[in-house]
Amino acid sequence: MRDLRTLFVTEPRARRLLAAHAQSSLGTGAAYVALLLVAYDRFHSPFAVSAILLCELAPAILLAPMLGAAADRWSPKVILVASDVLRCAAFVALALVGSFEATVAFAVLAGVGQAAFQPAVMASLPRLVERKSLPSMTGVYGAIQELGYTAGPVLAAAAFVLVEAPGLLLANGITFALSAVLLATIDFGRPATAEAGDGTAKPRLLAAVTDGARALRANRAAWTVVLSSTAFVCFLGAINVAELVLVRETLDGGPAHYSLVVAAMGLGIAGGSLFGARAQDGDAAGRQYLAGLALCGVSLLACAAVPSWPVALATFAMLGVGNGLALVAENVLIQHVVPDAVKGRVFGLKSALISTSFAVAYFGGGALVAVAGPRATFVGLGTGCLIVWVAARAVLVRTSAGRPAEVVPAPA
Structure with missing residues (x-):
């Protein structure tokens, strides 16, 4: 505070x-x-x-x-x-x-x-x-x-x-x-x-984008975070479809109940974002990022088992906390380890990859819910997030993210 x-x-x-x-x-x-x-x-x-x-x-x-x-x-x-x-x-x-x-x-x-x-x-x-x-x-x-x-x-x-x-x-x-x-x-x-x-x-802007991608790949911590976030959103983004069906059909909730669940997750994301502000360096941000991924995976599995919409409020709020923590921690890590001269390109590449993942999640989530139902969908999404967490942790625990990478980015 x-x-x-x-x-x-x-x-x-x-x-x-x-x-x-x-x-x-x-x-x-x-x-x-x-x-x-x-x-x-x-x-x-x-x-x-x-x-x-x-x-x-x-x-x-x-x-x-x-x-x-x-x-x-x-x-x-x-x-x-x-x-x-x-x-x-x-x-x-x-x-x-x-x-x-x-x-x-x-x-x-x-x-x-x-x-x-x-x-x-x-x-x-x-x-x-x-x-x-x-x-x-x-x-x-x-x-x-x-x-x-x-x-x-x-x-x-x-x-x-x-x-x-x-x-x-x-x-x-x-x-x-x-x-x-x-x-x-x-x-x-x-x-x-x-x-x-x-x-x-x-160089031309297109060549500058290529130089930015090269600088991103040269930084192991930032590259791992961007790749794992891209995969993570493929799973997490699908809840935009699955949570509606879970609340309305599986839990017999009405529009007001669904709105409350969405609000609970939004408040959780805001709270997790503020908590993520405690990271004072790249290494701390990396640890908080991993904690956010893990909390999201566990929360998604918990969402699959909720017996009623009041319980869903708690699990979706917890999911929001993990999401907010991961969102802020990944940005803090990138800001700490990526040189200033290439930050715009790195955030631009990250935005493109994350947006692509959301598009995949919107369409894939609808198909998955239609085939497997909402509870099985949440099990799959939670399992996927935990797999991403395991893969990201395997790299980040062996990688220092305490200071900017020693690379010389090309001019934009």
């Missing part, structure tokens, strides 16, 4: 970034519900919902590595503000257009903004705070995001009394505009490649 107080008292640039992030995360959480409702109303098909979900993932899968290279090359402020302006325009347009085709197009545009924002902001965090405050900053940033995603749908439910779904999309566009204004007041410094540049010509 002392580290969190120090962060808010002594880091004014961090306070502004977190304030921008808090209000936009609430808007995004509320708009997530509204956008799915708008898509379904305009096309009247479950495929409309799937298309909208893919609109968020596809830009990250295809563009995040290139956008991460851009974050290493150009001003973080320009990229972050431009991303928010792009998302503002996309959500205002989503509120105004009427056709499903236009809805998909502007949802893709919003996805591009998100794909550009994520690697840039994660690579920028070390420039905003002292090194000792970096774990706290990463943990608070993750916790705010999850709280926004948890509280946003509740806010949307209350707002639907007064406005329809397009009104919430418009409000979300306004939150991105406010975020852009706040971010424009922050000094993010120059990109690490600009600070260390020697005047030589920079």
Whole structure:
């Protein structure tokens, strides 16, 4: 707690970034519900919902590595503000257009903004705070995001009394505009490649992505975390399908019960994110990352055996704690061991791989639940997560992640 107080008292640039992030995360959480409702109303098909979900993932899968290279090359402020302006325009347009085709197009545009924002902001965090405050900053940033995603749908439910779904999309566009204004007041410094540049010509962005992948593979700890996280999400991401069927059909719960289970997991993720802020170096982050993976695996197995939805609240909250702990610990580890000049590219590559895993999980989870049922699905998901934990532990316990790798990344 002392580290969190120090962060808010002594880091004014961090306070502004977190304030921008808090209000936009609430808007995004509320708009997530509204956008799915708008898509379904305009096309009247479950495929409309799937298309909208893919609109968020596809830009990250295809563009995040290139956008991460851009974050290493150009001003973080320009990229972050431009991303928010792009998302503002996309959500205002989503509120105004009427056709499903236009809805998909502007949802893709919003996805591009998100794909550009994520690697840039994660690579920028070390420039905003002292090194000792970096774990706290990463943990608070993750916790705010999850709280926004948890509280946003509740806010949307209350707002639907007064406005329809397009009104919430418009409000979300306004939150991105406010975020852009706040971010424009922050000094993010120059990109690490600009600070260390020697005047030589920079490679094309695609070549820079390749150089970033090479630098990532040269760091055993970071490479292990990125690969294991990619595999881990293939299993964990499937609960987006399985938990709904478990609560509604196996446990005979209603919409309210399902909402409570989702909220319990979201609060667990926020709590785990804050706990993950305790890691003060790469080695500590590695241990917390492994603890998060193990807790997720055990929790998924426990979810398979829950007798009622009140018990499910506890098991899904525990699952959320493990997820939040792993999410923050992996980012803290990468920030500690990856050189500044290549951080954007590494986070961009990670984003692309994780988004691909979510796409696999969304489709594979539905097929698995249809064939095996929800309880057997959770057994399979939990077993898979524990296998990932065993494999990651075998590498990380023999690898020091205490300081940046001794590699010389190519310029972005």
